[in-house]
Amino acid sequence: MSRSPEHEGSIQRGLMIAPLIIALVILTLVPFIFTAATSFTDFNLTRPKTWGFVGLEQYVRLINDPRWWSTFWRGLSFIIIPTLLQMAFGLALALLLHKGIRAVKYFRAFFLLPMVLPPVVVGVIWKIFLLRDVGGMNAFTDVLGLPFFGFLESATGAYWAIILIVTWEWTPFVMLFILAGLETLPEEVFEAARIDGAGVLQEIKYVTLPLLKPTLLVVLLFRIMESTKIFPIIFSVTNGGPAQATENMDFYAYLVGFRFFDFGYSSALLVAILFVLGLICAPLFPALVNSGRKADSE
Amino acid sequence: MKPFPMKAVLSTAAILWLFVVALMPIVWVILLSVKPGSLAFDKDAVFFFPPTFDNYQRLLADGSFLHYFANSVVVAVGTVVLSLVIGAPAAYVISRSRVRRFVMWALAYSLFIRIIPPVIFVMPYFLFFRLVGLSDTTLGLIIAYSNLNIPLVMWSLWTYFNEVPRELDEAASIDGAGPFRTFISVVFPAAAPGVAATAVITFIMAWNEFLLALVLTTREAKTLPVAIMGFLSYEGADWGLVSSGATMIMAPVVFFTFFIQKYLVTGLGGGAVRG
Numbered sequence: 161m162s163r164s165p166e167h168e169g170s171i172q173r174g175l176m177i178a179p180l181i182i183a184l185v186i187l188t189l190v191p192f193i194f195t196a197a198t199s200f201t202d203f204n205l206t207r208p209k210t211w212g213f214v215g216l217e218q219y220v221r222l223i224n225d226p227r228w229w230s231t232f233w234r235g236l237s238f239i240i241i242p243t244l245l246q247m248a249f250g251l252a253l254a255l256l257l258h259k260g261i262r263a264v265k266y267f268r269a270f271f272l273l274p275m276v277l278p279p280v281v282v283g284v285i286w287k288i289f290l291l292r293d294v295g296g297m298n299a300f301t302d303v304l305g306l307p308f309f310g311f312l313e314s315a316t317g318a319y320w321a322i323i324l325i326v327t328w329e330w331t332p333f334v335m336l337f338i339l340a341g342l343e344t345l346p347e348e349v350f351e352a353a354r355i356d357g358a359g360v361l362q363e364i365k366y367v368t369l370p371l372l373k374p375t376l377l378v379v380l381l382f383r384i385m386e387s388t389k390i391f392p393i394i395f396s397v398t399n400g401g402p403a404q405a406t407e408n409m410d411f412y413a414y415l416v417g418f419r420f421f422d423f424g425y426s427s428a429l430l431v432a433i434l435f436v437l438g439l440i441c442a443p444l445f446p447a448l449v450n451s452g453r454k455a456d457s458e
Numbered sequence: 459m460k461p462f463p464m465k466a467v468l469s470t471a472a473i474l475w476l477f478v479v480a481l482m483p484i485v486w487v488i489l490l491s492v493k494p495g496s497l498a499f500d501k502d503a504v505f506f507f508p509p510t511f512d513n514y515q516r517l518l519a520d521g522s523f524l525h526y527f528a529n530s531v532v533v534a535v536g537t538v539v540l541s542l543v544i545g546a547p548a549a550y551v552i553s554r555s556r557v558r559r560f561v562m563w564a565l566a567y568s569l570f571i572r573i574i575p576p577v578i579f580v581m582p583y584f585l586f587f588r589l590v591g592l593s594d595t596t597l598g599l600i601i602a603y604s605n606l607n608i609p610l611v612m613w614s615l616w617t618y619f620n621e622v623p624r625e626l627d628e629a630a631s632i633d634g635a636g637p638f639r640t641f642i643s644v645v646f647p648a649a650a651p652g653v654a655a656t657a658v659i660t661f662i663m664a665w666n667e668f669l670l671a672l673v674l675t676t677r678e679a680k681t682l683p684v685a686i687m688g689f690l691s692y693e694g695a696d697w698g699l700v701s702s703g704a705t706m707i708m709a710p711v712v713f714f715t716f717f718i719q720k721y722l723v724t725g726l727g728g729g730a731v732r733g
Contacts, residue, residue: 172637176547187605191582256472269719276715278666280683281704289483294697296486385573392668410577
């Protein structure tokens, strides 16, 4: 019996997607289940032979752990503050540059550099830049007659240094994304607004921003989603210090796992982080999938 | 009467300011890497001096930095190949699928992997890799990185494959080609520029990755981002050495960025906006 081409085709399609499913199961699902399971044990890498299930003990520990709560609130602030700053600066710059000068196209690669460089290198660059002895910051504040501000020498300074660096890293991306969105807006609407006598600010408020809303939403979602990934910056610039002042949730989970080797508790922290991220991202998910589908149907 | 070109002045100022702010720390480190030792600690900004390559000579002297450089290349190229081999056919099937729910699930999975911090994977991978002998190997890193990059590749290629007209598929199918044949000889070549851009973005992602490399490698398979952190961990780091190392890690990324700048914003934005 010969198989129909139709049937043959669906077998081929299945084979083309099978490696993805296998990778998904082995490399994503199994590790997740493993981590969730480990969070109910007291597994510690320093004594891997003796471990047992401890029920919810690690979670009780988490609720009573002041260091977790401080990393939790700081982690949230590391998501919210840099994202808002990037959106504000990115939008302002994009509105200024839109149709202003064509040169922005030629500079694009330069503006992309902060976000494509390895985050660890971004951290190292900024660490050097902010240092007292070899840093450029000192030279500039000196020229301007300002006192040198030791970003890396105090807890507050280090906290804001992280925010400054992340904002520096991603503002150009937000700007370019919004610029790309601005270019797709229909020219006629602006002409109509101008004929009706709208000033620049009115035009921005009543025409540009409403039309730009979908773009703004997408870029905001992307930035929120990825703003949790600042581990390399923290690691390279401050290493969580001074005195735990720049630890976020991931960093703490890493410390517990790989400096204290307390895998059980680290797993509980990871599950908690996933839960937090889930709460943040759940309302964003449908909007993003919709934007993807719109890109599909266009 | 011509109005005062307020907007042109403002936007020129903005672009110059942005240019300086975006590039200054990068330029500073590159300058520091070729600064003679006597000038490095000068507290005035010095931009003109006879460059010296002493730092680079010291950096490359014992060959370990080149070893890590080679590791980084192997891992990044391997990740590109594996992610494309697994992600591209799947992206094609999804882009031609009429089952909406299936497409939604694939996109949701892509997003999910993109959102979760990689720290979640670190511990299970660390234990599994020890179990199967993959710890401190470049192959282990390639596998781990591919898992993080396949969703990105899939999403990005999905949008590029969508742009290839379905009539091409139908023509191929009338000629008797199955889906795999159609994909390999018709759709994949037709989307070649998009595929190339996706490959380069994946290369950069793998080249830049830090956390998994930090935990999953110890000596042999160390990549550059981990190696440069090693320079920092000593008391009173040798900033000349660090800055020359940082410059060398940046070099390939900067080079690629100039080639694919057009695709980068689109690629990282998940195809939602064309750059």
